[in-house]
Amino acid sequence: MIIPSVVSLIGTLFIGVLLFHLRQRIKENGTADIEADLKPLPQFNTLTNQVGRMIESRQPLHISLGRGRLIGPSSPASIAALNILNHLTEHSKPGHTLPAVTTGDASLIPAAQDTVRQNFASIPQVVTGQLSQHHELATFAADSDYPTAYAAAITQTIHQQKTVNNILLGHYGSEIGLMTAAGQQAEIPQFVATDDPTALAIAHAFTQDTLIGEDLLAATAYLDKEPAHLASLQVQDYMRWFICALIFITALFKWIVN
């Protein structure tokens, strides 16, 4: 029982050391080479263009952080969603229009509110907490255990707040179809990035701007281009090759034995 644990620990340490080494190398040599090698994902241009649309129209962005919890298997998707929220709110500061942020899990509320508050600290009402009716920092839509209730709340937000777009990030299930259908009805651009393959398949019928699985976790590398994030992508690539080789060798071995 102890051997797999020790192997896992050694593996984690090895990945950690590799990540540290690659980050140092990127910091010394600059990010230009790595950026040139990144897989082209035009969806990120669509995402960043939404900020421009929001500033021009003076209507809020709708950013939903999904119904993934901060504790549990969907926490990476939730953290990635928070990172994207941070990027979008940071760049939408000049517009002085607060986004309509909704979450399906209460544990995301303080983090989301904190992110919006810090990025819009220049607006006095944000600091004092005296916001107008549609300018809450982040709203709890419905509990994650009731996906369709959550979808209904998001649908209402899209229609009532007349948002300029519909950005769905984090963890969703098949209820995403109801939310994207609302966005399609409102004829607004939609962007979906989720970790759930079923939700992705459904969302793909409604919008072309979808990020598949790990691309959601790679969002900060594409948007902020920090050395640590770019190094992470390199580590993931090396690990992917390693897993491919492992699968191939295992299949070959099984075929020879049989």
Added chain:
Amino acid sequence: MWLRRHSSFLIALGFGTFTLIGLLLRQGLARAFLDWGTLLAAFALLLGLVNLLLVHTRRTITNRNPYSAVLVITIFIVFFAALLDTAKVTTNALAFLFENVLQPLESALASLLIFFLIFASIRLAQSRQDRWTLIFLGTATLTLIASTQLPPAIPTIIQTTLSQIYYYLNTIIVTAGIRGILIGLALGTITMSLRILAGWEQPYNQ
């Protein structure tokens, strides 16, 4: 000063490292930390409820929004039903509300999903005519036909071929695709966890 500025990172580093090592070598310690986290998340639900109530009360008063008013009233009805149940004035009032109001509404909404998907597919075929749309629509149609009971008038050979295609589509192509996505997610999760442990990413301190 340094300690104050980095206190949140140090707490995250300490708990993160102990949980990681604990999960791999000593389950009990990690379990205790995870239980604390779950307890905090449970309190967050209360925070979420307060947030929901405040937001919709404000919208009801300032904007005269009828939907928000219904939501606020419903929160109080459910709360009152729970109180009555606890005081043993009523039995299962809360369960009655959930079974007769929430569940039917949820089921009705969920059943609409298939219609939304059909309309979305039609719109997709109209707006985007490329090979990906063709693959998407072809696979969806094939899956729908093959997964339903076909009438006996259709020759057996066609029925068998369709079910074979459906089987291979599901067990090889779909499963391989999903596994690929999940492996990618797992790798992304590992590197994200290490970034958080190293303090290069601080979602708690943005």
